[in-house]
Amino acid sequence: MHELLLFASVPVHQHYELLQQLAGLTAMQPRHALERRLVYKAFRKPGLNTGRVGGSQDLQQANAADLQRVNKMLNGGMFYTQVVGPVSEKDFAAAPVKVTASELESDTQMAGMELSNPPASVQADTAATYDFDRQPWKLDFRDIPEAATRSAVTTRVMASAALPRGNIEPSMNAWGYGFVTEYVVEGDIFIHNDIVIFLHRVLHYPSDEKEPREPRRSLPSLKKMAPLEKTGSYVLQASIAVQDGSNQETMKTASQHLLGLREQLKSAVRLEPADRLSLDTRAK
Amino acid sequence: MAPLTSEDYKTLEQSRQRLVQLTRSLGSLVSSLEQGDPLPPWSSIQAQASIISNNLISVTEHLSDHRDLLASVVAYPGPEYPGRTQEPMLQQLLRTKLDPRVEDWVARGRAAGMAAHASSSLPSQSTIPNPSDAAMTNTKRLNDAELTELWQWAPIEANQEARKRNWGGNYTLEEREAGIQNVVTGLRRQLEDDDGSDDDEEGEEDDEEDEMEVVGVHRKPSGGVEFDIAPHHTRPVQPVVPLDKILRYMTTGHMP
Numbered sequence: 001m002h003e004l005l006l007f008a009s010v011p012v013h014q015h016y017e018l019l020q021q022l023a024g025l026t027a028m029q030p031r032h033a034l035e036r037r038l039v040y041k042a043f044r045k046p047g048l049n050t051g052r053v054g055g056s057q058d059l060q061q062a063n064a065a066d067l068q069r070v071n072k073m074l075n076g077g078m079f080y081t082q083v084v085g086p087v088s089e090k091d092f093a094a095a096p097v098k099v100t101a102s103e104l105e106s107d108t109q110m111a112g113m114e115l116s117n118p119p120a121s122v123q124a125d126t127a128a129t130y131d132f133d134r135q136p137w138k139l140d141f142r143d144i145p146e147a148a149t150r151s152a153v154t155t156r157v158m159a160s161a162a163l164p165r166g167n168i169e170p171s172m173n174a175w176g177y178g179f180v181t182e183y184v185v186e187g188d189i190f191i192h193n194d195i196v197i198f199l200h201r202v203l204h205y206p207s208d209e210k211e212p213r214e215p216r217r218s219l220p221s222l223k224k225m226a227p228l229e230k231t232g233s234y235v236l237q238a239s240i241a242v243q244d245g246s247n248q249e250t251m252k253t254a255s256q257h258l259l260g261l262r263e264q265l266k267s268a269v270r271l272e273p274a275d276r277l278s279l280d281t282r283a284k
Numbered sequence: 285m286a287p288l289t290s291e292d293y294k295t296l297e298q299s300r301q302r303l304v305q306l307t308r309s310l311g312s313l314v315s316s317l318e319q320g321d322p323l324p325p326w327s328s329i330q331a332q333a334s335i336i337s338n339n340l341i342s343v344t345e346h347l348s349d350h351r352d353l354l355a356s357v358v359a360y361p362g363p364e365y366p367g368r369t370q371e372p373m374l375q376q377l378l379r380t381k382l383d384p385r386v387e388d389w390v391a392r393g394r395a396a397g398m399a400a401h402a403s404s405s406l407p408s409q410s411t412i413p414n415p416s417d418a419a420m421t422n423t424k425r426l427n428d429a430e431l432t433e434l435w436q437w438a439p440i441e442a443n444q445e446a447r448k449r450n451w452g453g454n455y456t457l458e459e460r461e462a463g464i465q466n467v468v469t470g471l472r473r474q475l476e477d478d479d480g481s482d483d484d485e486e487g488e489e490d491d492e493e494d495e496m497e498v499v500g501v502h503r504k505p506s507g508g509v510e511f512d513i514a515p516h517h518t519r520p521v522q523p524v525v526p527l528d529k530i531l532r533y534m535t536t537g538h539m540p
Contacts, residue, residue, distance in 0.1 A: 007527060007531070008527075009526070039535075039536065039537035041536075080535060080536045080537075180536070180537040183534075183537075228525065228530060228533060228540075229525045229530060230525070231524055233524075233525075235530055235531075274527070274528065274531055275527075275528040275531070277528075277532075278527075278528035278531040279531055279535055280532075280535065280536075
């Protein structure tokens with residue numbers, strides 16, 4: 001799959017206004033989303049890098065090409081990858097969080113949003129605990145954006161796969177990925193035709209805790225989470241996923257749609273392709 | 285048929301001149317509408333339209349004055365006409381029927397003329413729909429085309445008018461300058477001049493919430509009207525951490 005993207009930086013004072021504008025443009029209420037994102041980095045497994053595994057000279061020659069290919073596959077592409085888990089406000093901290101959750105809701109959501117997620121609030125009444133072992137996860141791989149300089153949108157290869165629930169640390173380690181850090185993404189999603197618009201920001205865990213070496217089993221109160229960008233600004237991301245990236249026609253249509261959206265939003269925000277190196281997922 | 289006199293030649297030449305003038309002024313209006321960005325002011329369009337209408341009148345007068353001659357004159361190619369090289373022109377000249385498009389125009393013009401004749405008791409005789417004219421007569425209902433035209437014209441005009449004003453008061457600036465006690469509001473209750481007095485009561489946050497922002501409206505090149513979804517931010521506030529640093533953190537966990 002390919003993904004076409006445009007980004008814009010949204011100052012916090014413009015956030016509420018933009019939410020309303022996007023709601024008007026897309027004719028839908030914002031879908032509030034909270035995601036835990038775990039950043040993993042591929043590491044070189046010791047012992048896998050041995051070019052010569054013994055055996056006879058003949059065998060080695062016959063397999064030289066194969067061996068090289070396997071080595072390239074194992075060691076060539078080393079990437080950062082993300083594990084994404086959807087959470088809800090009730091997952092943050094324990095029972096008394098409900099107050100913070102509703103405060104946060106009234107802050108960013110618009111009238112009518114309460115109707116769209118009644119199950120969450122019902123559950124919050126019965127069980128306000130966060131069960132790490134039931135946490136669903138999804139592996140999100142993103143390649144470094146393509147180096148096409150002509151293109152006015154960011155294009156990159158992407159792939160997603162569902163992971164088992166609960167603790168994914170052993171599986172990730174077994175696949176050669178080490179935990180780097182984790183953060184929470186908070187934002188609102190809109191769908192505009194084939195474009196997914198995600199207005200979001202990164203939240204840090206409270207800094208007084210020491211940085212753990214594996215994913216947290218419990219979440220602090222949302223109130224204590226601090227935005228990465230101190231002024232609380234948001235990132236607007238508009239993306240289209242294209243199943244067959246080799247089809248030039250579809251890719252062209254998709255990028256035209258994105259540019260069309262950019263034109264529509266021109267007076268509110270300036271959507272632009274991102275700096276390619278800032279989305280570099282290659283692990284050095 | 286008698287050979288043409290020099291007078292007749294002059295008449296023909298004159299009709300040619302006048303048609304050329306008409307085509308020129310039409311052409312210049314079309315090009316100024318197509319290429320002018322922003323559109324030329326309405327006064328210049330109006331001036332051009334009146335030039336065209338004068339040209340039309342002079343052509344029509346000329347044609348009806350010399351109706352006898354022009355109706356009897358026929359075109360035929362002389363032996364010296366370069367028929368091989370200029371064949372399309374020859375075909376044009378020898379056509380006896382009008383171009384289908386032109387025929388449509390003629391039919392429409394005739395129909396409009398009949399309608400105008402039928403309703404000649406009404407003050408508005410022109411076949412060009414004029415919204416304000418129709419509104420003044422009050423006796424004639426607007427037809428669909430006129431309504432559409434009115435609706436296309438009104439939002440832009442109203443918006444432009446609205447943008448000239450600073451909203452949020454009971455009186456216009458002109459009225460206030462002339463002294464508000466002179467304004468005839470037609471209201472029994474006393475309107476307060478809220479420019480100065482009740483700012484302190486309402487507080488500043490209130491002002492910001494109540495403020496309606498007037499956004500831009502302009503014509504799309506393809507036709508129709510396009511609204512800006514937000515006023516232009518003349519002074520965008522840049523976040524402290526630039527976008528690419530945030531994206532880098534999101535990708536690799538590398539702190540900015």
